[in-house]
Amino acid sequence: MGFLPKVLHEKVRIVPFISITFLLLSFLAALGFLSNIGHKMAKQQSPLVDASMEVKLNATMHHLWLEELIQGDSSINAQDVWSYLDASEWYAKAMLFGGKNAEGTYIPLANPELRIEVIETLKKIAALRKAGNDRLNNTNESGIGSQLDQKFDESFNAMIEQADKVETELLSTIARDQKWYDFISITLIVSFSVIAIIILIGFVYFDNRRRSDLAKQLSLIQQVNQAQKMEALGTLVGGIAHDFNNTLAGITGNIYLAKISARDNPDTVQHLTSIENLSFRAASLIQQLLTFARKGIVKMKSFPLTPYIKETLKLVRTGIPENISLNSKLCSQPLPVNGDAAQIHQVLVNLISNAHDAVENVDEPFINIMLESYNVDDGFLARHPDSTAALYAHLSVEDNGHGIPEDQIKHLFEPFYTTKEQGKGTGLGLAMVFGSIKTHNGYVEVESNVDEGSTFHIYIPLTEEAVTLVEKQGKGIVKGHGETILLVDDEKHILSTGKQVLESLGYRVLEASDGIEAIDKFTAHKNVISLIIMDLVMPRFGGVKAMDQIHQIKPDTKVIYSTGYDKKAVLTKTNSINPTVLTKPYNIDELSHAINKQLNA
Incomplete structure (x- = not known):
């Protein structure tokens, strides 16, 4: 019995461990997934930010070198001047269509609004290129402060402004994405933490309930074991009580007869009375055992x-x-x-x-x-x-x-x-x-x-x-007047002693050693039998069953039940209302009064 609670105990203990382990692994997997997303976002967005800066940087270099070239700086190559603007245009197109160079790999923008702004930037670069060509091809009219110079500067400023707008919106988009990423990460961490806390609280709650249930189960098992012990004790005590009380019944009956024979010897009567008292004390102890084992009344x-x-x-x-x-x-x-x-x-x-x-x-x-x-x-x-x-x-x-x-x-x-x-x-x-x-x-x-x-x-x-x-109860023997009593018991010494006791009380006695013989004797002498003293527990046929059949023969037959064991058998099995029951060994005074009461009822 102790093994089952232990197995249940171990199984219940492993469930929260598995749950928390699974939760932890899921949490780590989710963090890894988010980390991977963050890494990809950084890998994609960082080059785009660099590209937007390169657009402005190269356009600025083009503007400065073109000014120097117009001023007559012979060290500046016109091809190099235009290469800067070409680079600015390449980075802008890389933001739209992707590209790869020595600086890195550029992933196309996915945001449609930003793509429109980049297209607008390319238009501004084209306008800057045209203004630069016009100024370079008309040197006589492209001096500082000239109309071509102002148009070139306006185109450059417009292009830089547009590039700034792209960069600002790109950084703003990245910031928003980062906020969502942070929000999702924090939400995930909080959610998993709450779930973990709930699981732990649930584990503590159910563990307490489990402990309580196991304690109740153990207590129930102990009570069942104790009840089984009490039942076994009751069976043992009942068997001992039956045999012991039958023996005492024979002893007390013979003591009563001996006291009658020794009535002229007071000392002998006194000793016999002491033995009789000890016998009834022993019977009282047996009754206590029956009460303890819940077999007595x-x-x-x-x-x-x-x-x-x-x-x-x-x-x-x-x-x-x-x-x-x-x-x-x-x-x-x-x-x-x-x-x-x-x-x-x-x-x-x-x-x-x-x-x-x-x-x-x-x-x-x-x-x-x-x-x-x-x-x-x-x-x-x-x-x-x-x-x-x-x-x-x-x-x-x-x-x-x-x-x-x-x-x-x-x-x-x-x-x-x-x-x-x-x-x-x-x-x-x-x-x-x-x-x-x-x-x-x-x-x-x-x-x-x-x-x-x-x-x-x-x-x-x-x-x-x-x-x-x-x-009121008083004491003293009540004598009979020659009435016939059928005495039924399976113990020969009780039949022998009981017959002598009843005859000494003034009754005629018929004997039967079991229920079947009692039915036969009653059938043969039903008109003269005034009372039956019937033992309850006998082989072949018990007292209650025997009286049921005798009452079918003659319903008004009077009976006193006697038992060395369990009175409850009479109260639960007989159809009689308030049956008279004497517990062996019975006091002869009580027996004489019980017989007299039944005969006069």
Whole structure:
């Protein structure tokens, strides 16, 4: 299970890396493309600027040398004078049609407006050439200040002005192109930067979500694993409980019979009673395991809490090392509560066990248990606004251990959360405490300081009905009057002992070892059988199915189900409304009252 999240983790991590790498390569390619365009633009436009300057330069040289030639400078060759104007014209044509010389290669202008201006420049050069020829061919009339001289100067100025215009517009066009190039470059850089930032933000966001999802997935896997462990534990405990309780049922039945036989020997009866109490204590422990594994049913009944806590402390005290001072301060009031005694027993055991672990390696360790009546005050109501009771039983367990950091207190009652090192805690103990007390409509509070210790406070509502109910139930055997009971169980020792117990209670007994035999026995004796005591879990044919068929034979047949395992099977599978169920091993007093109640119903 751990491999899959790791693979997903690596795959998710590589996606943004590939994205950013692709983006970077695209960015570099775009920059390279723009750089190439810029280089081409410079390579094309720079010679054109040079050409426009050469047009003016050569025209100027032509103008100067022509003046010198007219003035009679014999060192100047007329052919050289005209070569300058020819060069000016060549550069202008190179701007239109392209050309190549020793200075470089010239690409034709693409801008139509500039091409028109260059054509106009060529016209001005032609006009300058004509004015120069006229002046050179009419030397008598071409002196300085003459009409031909003025026309030549005008043609030269017009040509230079036109060439300046070409150069200015060319530089302006280049500047505009450069601005667009810069704009596109900046836009590209900004766009790629924004995209990169978005990808990074997205990566961080999805990486956080991925981590959260993986954490949830891991938590879910852990919960499933824990649920599977609990299910396996429940199956194991259920199997053990069934066999163990059946054995205890045989033991307690025989103890009851032995007590009858030894009624004249008080010491023997006392010893047998002690064994009987221990047997029922063992049955209570099994019930706790079933509750822990969620295979049992919570039994809410009224009982006095103070004497019960006293008895529980006697059992717990034997498991506490002698170097730990275990102190108790219990009130004299009975503190009647409505609850499940087995769960409250487990709550106290868990809290003392935690305190025991907390005071390890502590000098002069102690655990203090206190039980008192508690009147609700404003502070309590502020902490627990849903509280409806006015009086609570307040049970506290205090230790002088290492304490609990404040940031961990809020997680203490979460299932599977533990502060103990690996292998020393399941994280279920305090969760069970919290759940059990909530079932009793109570509250749990924690006080703790690091290096000073902790105190757990348990509040359970008091009830006025508890003592009255206990007194109403009373004790004592209720005898029968010769009614016939069909006893069904697959355990031979339970059948044997159970028959003797029922006969001692004044009943006639028929026996059946499974559901099929029970149906046959009932069919044969249906007119005399007043009640069936039916085991739930049996080979060949279970108790619920057997009773379904028996009820088809005689619908008003009365039944008491007995089980060493799971009461829920009765509640979910039988068609009976509020069926009577006894959990093995059952107290003979309870059995006699349950039989009497069914027979008189």
